[in-house]
Amino acid sequence: MNKKSTINSFKRQINYIEKLKSLKSSSPDFKKWKRNTEILIENTFGKDTRHIKEFTEIHYGLFFWSDMTPDEDIRKAFCDGLDCAKSILDLFIDEIDEYWDDNKEDKKSRNESSLKHKQEIYLLDNKNVWPEIKNDFGVSKYAFGQKVYFVKDVFKRKIIFRDIGHAYLLAEKGFSKPALILAGGVIEELLRLYLKHKNISPSNNTFDGYIKACEKHGLLKSGISNLSHSFRYFRNIVHLEKEMSSKYTISKATAKGAVSSIFTISNDFLK
Numbered sequence: 222m223n224k225k226s227t228i229n230s231f232k233r234q235i236n237y238i239e240k241l242k243s244l245k246s247s248s249p250d251f252k253k254w255k256r257n258t259e260i261l262i263e264n265t266f267g268k269d270t271r272h273i274k275e276f277t278e279i280h281y282g283l284f285f286w287s288d289m290t291p292d293e294d295i296r297k298a299f300c301d302g303l304d305c306a307k308s309i310l311d312l313f314i315d316e317i318d319e320y321w322d323d324n325k326e327d328k329k330s331r332n333e334s335s336l337k338h339k340q341e342i343y344l345l346d347n348k349n350v351w352p353e354i355k356n357d358f359g360v361s362k363y364a365f366g367q368k369v370y371f372v373k374d375v376f377k378r379k380i381i382f383r384d385i386g387h388a389y390l391l392a393e394k395g396f397s398k399p400a401l402i403l404a405g406g407v408i409e410e411l412l413r414l415y416l417k418h419k420n421i422s423p424s425n426n427t428f429d430g431y432i433k434a435c436e437k438h439g440l441l442k443s444g445i446s447n448l449s450h451s452f453r454y455f456r457n458i459v460h461l462e463k464e465m466s467s468k469y470t471i472s473k474a475t476a477k478g479a480v481s482s483i484f485t486i487s488n489d490f491l492k
Contacts, residue, residue: 224321227265231314234258238307242300258310265317276309297427301402308399350386357389360484368487369411371418381407389480397476404479408486415440415490441489 237254244251259273266272351362362382372378384403391400405428412431416423423434435441 392476397471400476
């Protein structure tokens with residue numbers, strides 16, 4: 222494929238995302254779209270490059286997470302995951318558009334050094350990210366782990382640590398929208414698990430329902446509760462259908478504030 226046809230193929234996969242939002246992650250159409258997208262990425266960048274790993278591990282964690290927690294709002298988690306998938310595919314199109322040379326015999330070869338500034342966000346794993354988080358927010362991975370003592374499942378804890386690390390890196394590099402979505406998912410899940418630990422059933426399994434249940438039972442201080450409401454508002458406007466003008470643009474400061482909110486709220490998780 223040449224540069225133009227490759228970009229058009231990625232755009233077709235992106236355009237189909239809105240149709241997928243009415244389906245479930247277990248839908249055959251979704252699974253077919255996911256596999257076709259993976260094949261497109263592999264054919265474009267190669268099987269052993271970072272791109273397929275980024276597409277699969279970073280963004281589809283949201284889908285797997287929602288499948289593991291049937292009590293939460295799966296529809297919202299699924300749509301948020303698709304928004305993240307769109308963001309990463311948009312980045313891939315930017316790379317193709319900027320670096321693909323149709324005059325080269327091997328169109329799949331990439332000069333990794335010339336892409337360094339675009340790849341920095343993916344070079345650090347969570348072991349390296351958390352020292353940076355501690356430097357910025359004064360919270361170590363161990364200290365945060367102590368705060369979320371009620372998350373007993375080892376795999377769930379790993380996902381939470383991973384998504385915080387990714388949200389931090391995305392916010393640092395100016396990818397504010399996906400950073401906000403990931404941070405929002407972490408806060409929502411932490412509130413859900415905390416209520417479950419306290420044997421409290423919210424009126425409905427939504428972000429708003431979790432916040433109101435915490436308020437009703439005095440589990441969050443008023444300032445933290447207001448912070449949660451503000452953050453939920455920003456998270457709600459990141460959906461594509463509501464992004465109608467530049468006034469809805471998510472700033473880097475807002476994205477970093479969302480990550481900071483995770484640690485602020487975790488201080489209220491009492492045993």
